Structure formats: C-alpha cells, structure tokens
Amino acid sequence: MTGRVEMDAAERHVPVMLERVVALLAPALARPGAVFVDATLGLGGHSEAFLQRFPEVRLIGLDRDPNALRLAGERLAPFEERLTLVHAVYDELPRVLADLGVPAIDGILFDLGVSSMQLDEADRGFAYAQDAPLDMRMDPTGPTTAADIVNTYSAADLARILFQYGEEKFARRIADRIVRERETEPFTNSARLSELVRNAIPQAARRTGGHPAKRTFQALRIEVNGELDVLRRALPAALEALALHGRIVVMSYHSLEDRITKQAFAPGTKSDVPDDLPVVPAGYEPYLKLLTRGAERPTEQEVAVNPRAASARVRAAERIRERGLVA
Numbered sequence: 001m002t003g004r005v006e007m008d009a010a011e012r013h014v015p016v017m018l019e020r021v022v023a024l025l026a027p028a029l030a031r032p033g034a035v036f037v038d039a040t041l042g043l044g045g046h047s048e049a050f051l052q053r054f055p056e057v058r059l060i061g062l063d064r065d066p067n068a069l070r071l072a073g074e075r076l077a078p079f080e081e082r083l084t085l086v087h088a089v090y091d092e093l094p095r096v097l098a099d100l101g102v103p104a105i106d107g108i109l110f111d112l113g114v115s116s117m118q119l120d121e122a123d124r125g126f127a128y129a130q131d132a133p134l135d136m137r138m139d140p141t142g143p144t145t146a147a148d149i150v151n152t153y154s155a156a157d158l159a160r161i162l163f164q165y166g167e168e169k170f171a172r173r174i175a176d177r178i179v180r181e182r183e184t185e186p187f188t189n190s191a192r193l194s195e196l197v198r199n200a201i202p203q204a205a206r207r208t209g210g211h212p213a214k215r216t217f218q219a220l221r222i223e224v225n226g227e228l229d230v231l232r233r234a235l236p237a238a239l240e241a242l243a244l245h246g247r248i249v250v251m252s253y254h255s256l257e258d259r260i261t262k263q264a265f266a267p268g269t270k271s272d273v274p275d276d277l278p279v280v281p282a283g284y285e286p287y288l289k290l291l292t293r294g295a296e297r298p299t300e301q302e303v304a305v306n307p308r309a310a311s312a313r314v315r316a317a318e319r320i321r322e323r324g325l326v327a
Contacts, residue, residue, distance in 0.1 A: 015045035028247040034106040039090035044072030064139040091233040104243035113253040131191035166219030235264035291316040
C-alpha cells in the first residue's frame with residue numbers, strides 16, 4: 001500500500017515554473033545528442049517533461065535521497081534507454097561526469113531546497129506543522145540529524161546558524177531557550193521544538209511572516225545537509241562543465257540560495273581584463289550571458305495552482321565562449 005501512495009504523490013507533484021524552465025533550456029537541448037543534468041531529480045517532474053519534449057536528449061539525474069531516486073526511476077521508466085540515475089549530491093558533478101565519460105553537458109537544472117516528497121513524508125521531520133522525529137536529512141544515511149544539532153550545539157553556534165541560515169531576528173533568544181530546555185529533556189520531535197520557538201518569539205512578531213518556526217526549521221535543515229556549502233561548490237563546477245552554448249537554470253527558494261547563485265554567475269559575465277583597458281582582446285570577452293533579468297518569479301496564476309511555487313526565484317545563463325578561446 002505504501003508504494004501506491006508514494007506513486008500517487010509523484011503523479012500529483014507539480015513541477016515549479018515548468019514552462020519557463022523548459023523555455024530557458026530548450027535552445028541547448030534541441031541539439032542532437034544533447035546531454036542534460038537534473039542535479040536535483042526529486043520526483044522527476046521536470047525530467048519527465050524534458051524527456052518527453054526532447055526525444056534525443058540524454059538525461060543524467062542526481063539525487064542524494066535514495067527514495068527519491070527509486071520513485072523517479074519508476075516514473076521515468078519509459079525513457080530508461082536515455083536515462084542515467086546516480087545517488088550523489090550535486091557538488092559531486094565532476095566525479096559523476098568523469099565516471100560516465102561525459103566531457104561536457106548541454107544543460108543543467110538545479111531545483112534547490114527540500115522536495116515536495118520530503119515535506120509530505122511526516123517521519124522525515126522537515127515540516128514544522130506536524131509532529132515527527134527531528135531528522136531533516138535529505139539522505140537518510142547521512143551522519144547528522146537535526147536532533148543532534150539541537151541537543152549538542154552551544155547556544156552561540158545555534159544562534160549563529162539560526163541567524164545566518166534562517167535570517168531569524170530572535171536567534172539568540174531561541175538558542176538560549178533550547179539550551180535551557182534540553183537540560184531537562186533532549187529534543188527528539190519537531191512539535192516540541194516548534195512550540196518552543198513560537199513561545200520564544202514576542203507575540204507582536206508572530207502576527208506576520210507565516211509560521212513562527214519556519215525560519216528555525218529552514219536553518220536546521222540547511223545545517224544538517226550542508227546545503228549552502230554544497231551549492232557554493234556545485235555552481236562553479238556546473239559552469240565549468242557546460243559545453244559552448246550550454247545553459248544552466250537555478251531555481252532557489254530563499255534569498256541565501258539566490259545570492260550565492262547571483263555571485264556564482266557574476267564573474268563569467270565580465271571580461272578577463274582590467275576595467276581601464278580600452279579594447280577587450282578576442283578570447284577575453286565574458287564567457288557567460290545572463291538569460292534572466294535578475295531573478296524571475298512565478299506568475300500569480302501559477303502560485304494559485306501550486307502554492308509551493310510562491311517563493312521560487314529563477315536565474316539562468318548561457319556559456320557563450322570557451323574560456324581563453326574565441327567562440
């Protein structure tokens with residue numbers, strides 16, 4: 001029975017900003033023999049669309065969650081001859097491509113953050129609105145859970161991650177209260193932590209900004225999975241792997257991810273010569289062209305259909321020359 005429920009969830013999954021993502025990547029993937037990497041496969045919704053619309057594309061799907069790989073594999077079974085699924089975190093892209101003998105890729109998509117499946121599986125502990133073990137590992141075989149962090153980090157370290165990764169204004173109050181409460185009993189479940197956070201935040205501040213525990217849970221999830229450090233390593237590697245006229249699309253869900261993406265793209269959009277040089281020599285022009293103006297957001301219509309799209313921000317770029325070579 002569980003398998004049927006899981007597949008129903010996969011079938012109901014609505015990929016965020018699907019048409020816009022397809023439009024941004026289409027010019028690179030319409031080429032014969034194009035190789036596309038879905039760096040965050042999830043339930044395979046985006047990948048299914050690409051495999052359907054580009055009959056010659058070869059797709060490499062990465063995910064750190066073995067359960068997601070299994071479900072996506074079932075969903076994408078009709079395309080198995082053009083599909084390679086790999087259990088890997090997306091900063092392992094260079095190793096994956098080397099293992100597969102792929103020298104360059106034509107397109108890559110990063111759909112960041114926690115997946116719909118992980119949010120919907122109560123026992124994973126990602127959701128602050130339902131009680132579950134404090135886990136939050138995207139890869140269930142990972143060494144550190146959210147409970148480990150909550151029960152062992154110092155107040156100063158807890159406050160740091162809540163402020164840096166959750167942009168939580170009341171980080172120190174929450175951290176001090178966690179440390180005090182865990183002396184009585186260690187934290188094991190999300191409901192107790194969620195209630196503590198709600199009580200630690202002044203009542204006036206609870207009236208806006210959604211659930212009071214949202215920022216704390218985001219911060220813990222990022223820390224558990226090393227998400228921002230992984231992204232800082234993964235984006236330069238993905239840009240390096242792009243073939244000439246290859247394209248990259250990054251979909252983020254909070255300002256921290258979006259800022260890292262913007263910073264990763266920026267150097268490639270500038271020439272490799274001093275600003276005061278009157279002429280840019282051939283081969284030293286920018287190697288990246290931005291395809292979006294800033295970060296694009298979903299339409300009101302899409303958010304109405306798929307509320308999880310509300311916080312999405314999309315940036316995209318195209319490699320327009322090889323580094324050090326005239327395109």
